[in-house]
Amino acid sequence: VGPYTITYFAVRGRCGALRIMLADQGQEWKEVVVDFPEWMKGTLKSTCVFGQLPKFQDGDLVLFQSNAILRHLGRKHDAYGKDGDEAALVDMMCDGVEDFRLKYVKMIYQEYDTGKDTYIKDLPNHLDKFEAVLAKNKTGFLVGNKSSFADYNLFDLLLNHLVLSSTCLDSFPSLKSFVEKMSARPKIKAFLDSEAYKKLPINGNGKQ
Numbered sequence: 001v002g003p004y005t006i007t008y009f010a011v012r013g014r015c016g017a018l019r020i021m022l023a024d025q026g027q028e029w030k031e032v033v034v035d036f037p038e039w040m041k042g043t044l045k046s047t048c049v050f051g052q053l054p055k056f057q058d059g060d061l062v063l064f065q066s067n068a069i070l071r072h073l074g075r076k077h078d079a080y081g082k083d084g085d086e087a088a089l090v091d092m093m094c095d096g097v098e099d100f101r102l103k104y105v106k107m108i109y110q111e112y113d114t115g116k117d118t119y120i121k122d123l124p125n126h127l128d129k130f131e132a133v134l135a136k137n138k139t140g141f142l143v144g145n146k147s148s149f150a151d152y153n154l155f156d157l158l159l160n161h162l163v164l165s166s167t168c169l170d171s172f173p174s175l176k177s178f179v180e181k182m183s184a185r186p187k188i189k190a191f192l193d194s195e196a197y198k199k200l201p202i203n204g205n206g207k208q
């Protein structure tokens with residue numbers, strides 16, 4: 001096992017992308033699973049910088065905020081663009097994925113029953129932005145010609161959306177081929193096929 005430890009609830013949630021990234025980069029990591037009753041006692045929460053999980057340890061470095069963790073891993077594993085300009089574009093794309101993820105999470109946790117259909121109807125207005133970037137770049141990645149943490153983040157969120165609506169990518173050929181290619185990368189495929197991945201629900205409230 002490498003230097004990495006993820007402390008999180010037993011869900012994919014905000015650790016989906018970073019687990020896929022670690023797997024694809026050939027890294028091993030330790031999982032510390034926190035159950036909700038234990039979390040509610042507040043002891044661990046009081047030690048978390050923003051009172052939330054995930055917590056990520058890289059040796060003595062302790063990090064919170066899932067996107068900061070992705071950036072850290074991007075820097076360490078050469079998945080942050082080839083130069084400063086590409087790094088800026090990777091940041092931009094990751095922030096775009098975060099905006100999209102926040103909308104998804106709001107629908108799942110606050111308005112699943114009343115808002116799911118509208119959310120699905122409105123999805124093309126979010127997907128078309130990523131479709132355009134992939135179609136323009138032509139390499140199969142959001143930025144440059146190799147995978148960055150923004151790709152893993154988008155890939156994870158698209159997998160969630162395919163569970164929500166299996167046909168949602170049908171009119172987005174670049175997104176469809178992006179998901180197919182990412183899914184077929186041998187280490188990602190092995191991870192997605194693993195029990196460790198399959199046993200975890202996507203979200204903490206059982207909605208998907």
Ligand SMILES: N[C@@H](CCC(=O)N[C@@H](CS)C(=O)NCC(=O)O)C(=O)O
Pocket residue numbers: 013014045051052053054064065066067
């Ligand atoms: N911006 C933070 C959000 C973290 C977050 O929302 N964590 C949730 C679980 S996904 C949490 O810890 N909830 C329990 C609580 O707030 O007490 C990130 O990206 O890591």
